[in-house]
Amino acid sequence: MAIAYYQPVTWGDLSKIFGKEVSRDTIASLRDVGFIASGPRSPTPGAPYTYVTTKHFLSAFGLETLRDLPKLEMLQDAGLLGEGGGGTEHGMFPATPADSADRLEEDLSL
DSSP: OHHHHHOSEEHHHHHHHHTSOOOHHHHHHHHHTTSEEEOOOOSSTTOOOEEEEOHHHHHHTTOSSGGGSOOHHHHHHTTSSOGGGOSSTTOSOSOOOTTHHHHHHHHHTO
16 A cells, blocks of 8 residues: 555665565565556666556555545544554654645556
């Protein structure tokens, strides 16, 4: 779900979000089932690849657009995220980037 909220996101960014290294096997599995795809190269040094969710991801989770993702406050109220919006003691979701879903939908025509 972190990819959906922060896309386009690099593997390194995901590791920072979760506070530990994200397994490349996990990324490969998500790609294999069609939930994520490569996004634009990051403008950061080294231009790492980014990941984005796919239309298959939206369909599998009953979403029409990224705007249909539950608000982080709703997830927190449901007990699915820790206090202050963090999913772990490392702050899985410290803050949602402003208008990220809108920008991505425009960029990728989702």
